[in-house]
Amino acid sequence: MSAARHVVLPSPIGELTVVAVDGAITHLLMDAAKYRPADHEVLGAPASPDEEPFATAAHQLGAYFAGELRDFALPLAPRGDDFHQRVWALLRDIPYGETRTYGDLARALGDRNLAQAVGTANGRNPIAIVVPCHRVIGSDGSLVGYAGGLERKRFLLALEEPPAGDAGRLF
Structure with missing residues (x-):
């Protein structure tokens, strides 16, 4: 290497x-x-x-x-164990402008009791923004748990907010 x-x-x-x-x-x-x-x-x-x-x-x-790119196309090689890799793959599947909860991701992994472990893996994401951990929110819709700070999370989510009138927002 x-x-x-x-x-x-x-x-x-x-x-x-x-x-x-x-x-x-x-x-x-x-x-x-x-x-x-x-x-x-x-x-x-x-x-x-x-x-x-x-x-x-x-x-x-x-x-x-600049609001001109929704999907990154970069060669990625995040380093982490199998569980972290599975969580980070789920993060990459969250569409631009949408959010998921830690529970949503845990259920996608097959065990709703994994929400806390998902939160830990999300917080350890080594490729911020491109692997969009900022799109994960609390079960009550609150902006929780962002290693880059909640102000950055708010900024990134606002950047991705669809124009007024678009449906489908989860937060």
Whole structure:
């Protein structure tokens, strides 16, 4: 396996650090995320923002924040155990502009009693925004449990809010 490389990108919610190994993104970290690993554990050497997959990530993140991109198409390689991988796969299936509860995800995994474990896996998501953990809410519709901070979660959900008159909102 090659060594990790990273770039730091500006965004409306603060700096985002994109880390990749062998051309696949392993982390997309917010500057003040609750579960951000120590930089020496994941970052590796700085890369040029013109290198792949960083150039594509920068382009797609820019389009997302401009309201022009709903679905990311990036090579991803999040690191986690089998349960975490299953939860993160479910997160990627939550459509833009929609939300799910921790209980919804637990039921999708076949056991409604897994809601707390789903919450832990959601909070440990290493690829924020692209793997949309911000789309998971409490069972009462409240905005709970976002490692990037609730203000960022509010911002991201508002960014994805459909125009007035669209039906199907879950929060």
